[in-house]
Amino acid sequence: MRPFATALAVAVLLAAPCAYAPTFAADDLTVTIKDHKFTPSEIRIPANKRLSIVVINNDPTPEEFESLPMKIEKVIPGNSKALVRFGPIAPGRYEFIGEFNQATAKGVMIAE
Amino acid sequence: MLGALIIVFREVLEAGLIVGIVMAATRGIDGRGRWIALGVAGGVIGAAIVALFAGAISEAFEGAGQELFNACVLGIAVVMLMWHNAWMAKHGREMAAELRSVGTSIAEGQKPLTALAVVVGLAVLREGSEVVLFLYGILASGTSGMALFTGGVLGVIAGAAFTALTYFGLLAIPSRHIFTVTTWMITLLAAGMAAQSVQFLNAAGTLTVLDRTVWDTSWLLSEGSLVGKLLHTLIGYTERPSEMQLIVYIAVIVVMALLMRLARGTSAPRHKTA
Numbered sequence: 001m002r003p004f005a006t007a008l009a010v011a012v013l014l015a016a017p018c019a020y021a022p023t024f025a026a027d028d029l030t031v032t033i034k035d036h037k038f039t040p041s042e043i044r045i046p047a048n049k050r051l052s053i054v055v056i057n058n059d060p061t062p063e064e065f066e067s068l069p070m071k072i073e074k075v076i077p078g079n080s081k082a083l084v085r086f087g088p089i090a091p092g093r094y095e096f097i098g099e100f101n102q103a104t105a106k107g108v109m110i111a112e
Numbered sequence: 113m114l115g116a117l118i119i120v121f122r123e124v125l126e127a128g129l130i131v132g133i134v135m136a137a138t139r140g141i142d143g144r145g146r147w148i149a150l151g152v153a154g155g156v157i158g159a160a161i162v163a164l165f166a167g168a169i170s171e172a173f174e175g176a177g178q179e180l181f182n183a184c185v186l187g188i189a190v191v192m193l194m195w196h197n198a199w200m201a202k203h204g205r206e207m208a209a210e211l212r213s214v215g216t217s218i219a220e221g222q223k224p225l226t227a228l229a230v231v232v233g234l235a236v237l238r239e240g241s242e243v244v245l246f247l248y249g250i251l252a253s254g255t256s257g258m259a260l261f262t263g264g265v266l267g268v269i270a271g272a273a274f275t276a277l278t279y280f281g282l283l284a285i286p287s288r289h290i291f292t293v294t295t296w297m298i299t300l301l302a303a304g305m306a307a308q309s310v311q312f313l314n315a316a317g318t319l320t321v322l323d324r325t326v327w328d329t330s331w332l333l334s335e336g337s338l339v340g341k342l343l344h345t346l347i348g349y350t351e352r353p354s355e356m357q358l359i360v361y362i363a364v365i366v367v368m369a370l371l372m373r374l375a376r377g378t379s380a381p382r383h384k385t386a
Contacts, residue, residue, distance in 0.1 A: 005196035061249035068336050077167040083175035100246050
């Protein structure tokens with residue numbers, strides 16, 4: 001059973017840094033979800049910078065804020081908000097969606 | 113309804129692939145059905161609990177709780193997969209030789225099952241919690257919810273069918289080679305999971321060094337497409353990997369190979385394999 005115990009110990013050790021997270025000053029970037037739509041649906045962001053955006057979900061249902069090109073993937077429960085950190089990204093247009101309501105929840109970020 | 117089916121199917125796909133591979137990798141080990149079922153059941157219960165506490169998890173650690181949670185879940189799965197491959201390197205030969213009944217090592221054979229049951233449980237938990245939240249959202253919103261909900265349930269069934277397809281596809285491999293194939297698949301699976309874990313740590317703000325994008329192959333194969341998503345799970349395909357993701361991906365493969373060589377060395381000193 002020794003090797004298995006070792007593997008478990010390693011797993012726990014690896015998990016230890018997870019208990020640490022640095023504090024971030026939230027930027028002014030904000031996007032609000034209401035009736036499965038984003039406001040604003042077009043957001044201008046600085047390119048090549050680490051960014052954070054506050055996503056406020058004013059719907060009672062959960063939503064997944066997602067953007068493949070910007071590597072964002074975050075579940076936001078109903079009637080709550082979440083801080084999403086991302087970047088740096090190259091200049092360009094990047095789409096984001098609400099994965100649970102893709103028909104209406106769409107938006108784009110323009111990095112410049 | 114079709115939309116819901118597709119969304120749920122895509123979420124279930126990753127866990128489904130992993131379960132299929134694990135089932136093929138444990139072929140011939142007594143009691144594996146029970147362990148894998150236990151892993152799936154544990155994962156489903158875990159998914160419901162995670163979905164229930166999604167708000168609390170999200171707000172933990174300065175709002176990075178969700179990312180850290182995902183990173184840890186993936187990290188633990190990687191270690192379990194490494195341990196499994198090392199175990200198989202040590203005992204795999206005798207197991208392949210007497211596939212029909214592994215009477216001699218029933219007690220031993222339980223060990224990789226524990227590790228793989230954990231992997232299955234974690235995979236189901238991670239993907240499942242999103243499915244639970246999505247279906248809950250549909251149910252809670254009421255309007256035309258039933259058709260969407262049916263779509264969602266059908267999506268889960270389609271995912272399960274895909275698991276069966278993976279499993280029987282792998283069974284078509286002659287039993288002499290099956291452990292070699294599953295060992296490689298598990299190695300790449302682990303490397304991909306580790307790279308994914310790096311991305312979550314980056315999003316959490318814990319690991320932000322070497323975060324430049326190495327290449328962009330989104331024009332060639334989008335990670336959002338079905339093939340892209342399958343390859344993402346199977347070999348860790350990422351359309352825009354960061355430097356750190358690439359380093360960790362390669363490191364996991366190297367460490368895995370070293371561990372397996374070490375394990376093999378202790379079991380059969382006379383057969384010095386290259």
